[in-house]
Amino acid sequence: MNPGLYQRFFVTENQILNVATRSLQFDQTLPAAVPGQFVMAWLPGVGEKPFSIAADRPFSLTVAAVGPFSQALASLQPGNALFVRGPLGQGFSPHGSNLLLAGGGYGAAPLKFLAQSALARGARVTACLGARSSANLLLDDELSALGCRVWTATEDGSSGRKGLVTDLVRAALEEGGVDGLFACGPEGMLRALAELAQAFNVEAQLSFEGLMRCGIGLCGSCELAEEVCQVVGLPHGWLVCRDGPVAVLPARA
Amino acid sequence: MSAALTVHFLGMALPNPLVLASGILGTSPALLERCAREGAGAVTSKSAGPQARTGHPNPVAVAWPGGVLNAIGLTNPGAQAEVPLLRETRARLSALGVPLFASIFAPTAESFGETARQIAEAEPDLIEVNISCPNVASEFGTPFSANPESAAEATRAVRRAVSLPISVKLAPNVPDIARIAQAVAAEGADAITAVNTMPAMLIDAHAAKPILSNRTGGLSGPALKPIALRCVSEIAQAVQLPIIGTGGVSSGEDAAEMLIAGATLVGVGSAVWQEGPAAFARIAAQLAAFMDAEGYSSLTELIGKAF
Numbered sequence: 001m002n003p004g005l006y007q008r009f010f011v012t013e014n015q016i017l018n019v020a021t022r023s024l025q026f027d028q029t030l031p032a033a034v035p036g037q038f039v040m041a042w043l044p045g046v047g048e049k050p051f052s053i054a055a056d057r058p059f060s061l062t063v064a065a066v067g068p069f070s071q072a073l074a075s076l077q078p079g080n081a082l083f084v085r086g087p088l089g090q091g092f093s094p095h096g097s098n099l100l101l102a103g104g105g106y107g108a109a110p111l112k113f114l115a116q117s118a119l120a121r122g123a124r125v126t127a128c129l130g131a132r133s134s135a136n137l138l139l140d141d142e143l144s145a146l147g148c149r150v151w152t153a154t155e156d157g158s159s160g161r162k163g164l165v166t167d168l169v170r171a172a173l174e175e176g177g178v179d180g181l182f183a184c185g186p187e188g189m190l191r192a193l194a195e196l197a198q199a200f201n202v203e204a205q206l207s208f209e210g211l212m213r214c215g216i217g218l219c220g221s222c223e224l225a226e227e228v229c230q231v232v233g234l235p236h237g238w239l240v241c242r243d244g245p246v247a248v249l250p251a252r253a
Numbered sequence: 254m255s256a257a258l259t260v261h262f263l264g265m266a267l268p269n270p271l272v273l274a275s276g277i278l279g280t281s282p283a284l285l286e287r288c289a290r291e292g293a294g295a296v297t298s299k300s301a302g303p304q305a306r307t308g309h310p311n312p313v314a315v316a317w318p319g320g321v322l323n324a325i326g327l328t329n330p331g332a333q334a335e336v337p338l339l340r341e342t343r344a345r346l347s348a349l350g351v352p353l354f355a356s357i358f359a360p361t362a363e364s365f366g367e368t369a370r371q372i373a374e375a376e377p378d379l380i381e382v383n384i385s386c387p388n389v390a391s392e393f394g395t396p397f398s399a400n401p402e403s404a405a406e407a408t409r410a411v412r413r414a415v416s417l418p419i420s421v422k423l424a425p426n427v428p429d430i431a432r433i434a435q436a437v438a439a440e441g442a443d444a445i446t447a448v449n450t451m452p453a454m455l456i457d458a459h460a461a462k463p464i465l466s467n468r469t470g471g472l473s474g475p476a477l478k479p480i481a482l483r484c485v486s487e488i489a490q491a492v493q494l495p496i497i498g499t500g501g502v503s504s505g506e507d508a509a510e511m512l513i514a515g516a517t518l519v520g521v522g523s524a525v526w527q528e529g530p531a532a533f534a535r536i537a538a539q540l541a542a543f544m545d546a547e548g549y550s551s552l553t554e555l556i557g558k559a560f
Contacts, residue, residue: 004316008459040312044460048311083460085315214314216526219325220280220299229283237278237287242529 004216006042006083009059011076019135021064021106022074023054026082030059035114036091036184036207036246040215042083046072050212052110052184052245053087062109062138088215089245092205094118096179100202101127101148102169102193104185108138110207114182115148126151126172130165130185134158166192173200180205187228194232194249204249206232210240217242257544258537260294260552262495262517263418263443265352265378269294269537270552271508274499274522275356275381275422276300276325278530282342288525289351292533295518296346297354298339300383303368305331309388310466315455320474320501321523322455324388324467327358332371339375352378354420357411358386360393362403366410373415381497382411382442385424385449387471398424398449401436408440420444420497423488425451425480431491438492446497446520447484451477474523477501482514489515489557503532505539512555 009026017023030039033056041061042048047069054062065074076082092114099118103111108129115125125148131137133156140159144150151168152160161167166189172178173196181197183190184207197204210222222240229236234247258269273279273288273296285296308328315322329335335355343353355377359365369380384407385398397407408421421437423430425448434445450471455464463469481500488496498516502508503524511519524532549555 004321005455006315006457006460006464042312042460042464044457044462047466081459083457213308213311213325213328214323216314216316216321217529218277218314218321218323218523218526219328220278220284221328223281223284226283235287237281237283239278239284239529 004085006085009082009084011078011080011082012058014077017062018138020066021062021138024061024063024073024076026059028059029057030084030087033087034091035094035117036110037087037089038245039084039086039088040212041073042085043069043072044083050215052207053113054109055113059084064106085215089241090243092182092207092246093248094123094180094182096123098124098177098179099126100169100172100178100181101125102165102181102183102185103127103138104130104165104189105132105136106138107183107185107189107207110184111182112139112142112146115143115146119147125149128153128165128168128172130154130168132156165189166196169193169196173202178202183207191228191231197249201251203251206247206249207245208240208247210245212241215241257549257551258541260517263379266350267294267352267518268350270512270518271533271537272354272497272518272520273297274520275383277522277525279356282338282345285342285353286345288530288533289346289349291530292537293351293521293530295352295354297356297381298335298342299329300327300356300358300386301329301332301335301368301372302327302358303332303364305329305334312465314470315464316526317455319476320472321526322453322465322470322472323450324465324470326388326467327386332357332368336371336375339372339377343375343377354379354381356381356383356422358383362397362406362410365407366414369411369419370414373417377417379418379420379444380411380415381446382407382419382421383449385422387424387450387452388467388469396424398433399427401432404433405436405440408437408442412441418443420446422446422449423484424449425477425484425500430484431487434488434492438494442494444495444497445488445492446499447488448477448481448500451480473501474526475501475503478507482510485511485514485516486559490560502536503527505536505541505543508536508540509543509555512552513558515557515559517556
């Protein structure tokens with residue numbers, strides 16, 4: 001199997017996660033996948049978009065129906081086919097015994113896969129999840145069921161703390177003993193978390209989003225804005241698809 | 254970097270003969286600077302045309318065992334918006350001693366001249382005239398590179414418009430590339446870039462459809478190398494112009510073969526897929542090691558050695 005070409009999967013289950021989000025399960029394993037990596041998902045005749053890997057065995061995607069392609073993907077039924085190339089990009093490299101996870105909105109999608117692998121090797125995992133309101137929270141029940149300590153924040157106060165996920169992360173960092181912060185979400189959230197991690201001198205692994213076209217580091221479409229590279233301390237000309245999506249920002253020695 | 258790799262090309266001095274090929278990562282000042290910092294001897298920006306274009310919808314590129322197939326569709330901000338980006342790129346590159354080649358495309362000969370005139374305002378070290386993109390025929394018709402007459406027409410329009418050095422980029426899928434090179438040379442081209450990607454198609458058997466949204470794309474990488482070597486050698490024997498030999502170079506020996514075929518500079522594109530811009534430093538080091546091992550003390554001893 002060449003990771004550059006497509007593997008065909010068949011949907012086995014399409015489960016509702018929240019008001020706009022589905023969990024799609026497929027019939028096979030995605031070989032050699034690491035939490036934080038992504039795939040390019042192709043529906044012939046419809047299009048192709050990047051999605052973070054929600055689980056590898058069996059392969060699973062968390063799909064927020066926000067545009068024409070993701071709506072088509074979210075409406076797939078058991079037996080329908082999806083063509084996938086990947087895993088692509090650099091995933092999380094979790095280490096240490098006390099992990100802090102943070103997900104903003106749909107950014108929670110890759111965190112369950114990460115939490116599972118960390119819990120499996122005996123780490124303690126705290127997951128901070130933020131959303132607009134309780135209806136938009138993603139994976140809070142699933143992460144609790146796995147054995148994570150889950151804190152939630154909503155902008156309208158309908159679930160957990162009223163405020164932003166960054167407030168939760170600050171509180172968790174203030175407890176001390178965190179070996180690493182692992183986050184996925186909108187750029188503004190990641191910039192704020194990079195600052196927090198630096199202030200608390202904790203390693204941060206941040207998963208960025210980009211406009212992906214080739215997905216293999218050739219076309220330049222997903223370059224992270226230079227201003228963002230400057231703020232979070234990444235080399236300029238950083239490509240989300242091949243240098244990322246996960247950026248590792250080390251703690252000071 | 255070994256002194257043996259320095260090369261003179263149209264009055265420029267390059268630290269090594271490896272050129273970032275147009276269409277790969279040349280979309281921003283930061284990416285062009287990154288390729289220069291990671292070892293490219295010169296860099297080529299992604300082709301700019303008269304108007305902004307978003308390009309084709311996904312899928313636009315896939316890797317397969319023989320290389321890469323792509324049909325990005327000439328995504329670019331338009332020549333007017335490209336000029337300040339090229340200016341900024343040039344400023345960043347000058348500290349590194351790495352020249353900037355600016356690629357252009359256009360739908361008509363007249364528009365080629367006008368686009369070249371606009372891009373010349375940014376004062377790149379060279380304008381590469383892309384008359385051979387294989388992925389826009391449905392909008393633009395047969396590429397200018399298809400025959401000697403139309404290739405000459407586009408070259409003439411650019412030559413009249415600008416005094417900067419120009420290199421005309423040719424297509425591999427023609428019956429007699431030497432005649433096209435001669436026609437381009439006769440119209441005042443300073444160099445020839447050979448070759449563009451090879452028109453090709455990949456079909457997914459399970460989907461029973463072409464993979465790319467454009468159906469066809471341009472093939473690059475290892476499968477293109479023997480085609481490019483043939484084209485470069487035929488051009489080198491037909492015209493006196495320096496050649497930027499491009500197609501499937503991913504190792505130092507590949508680069509040596511391109512020089513031996515008659516190229517003065519060597520384009521590198523798809524090799525970036527496997528390892529990112531670090532490919533430049535690796536290929537350059539391999540080329541230097543090859544030259545040491547084989548007793549070559551300068552690139553000029555290699556260029557055109559096949560004949």
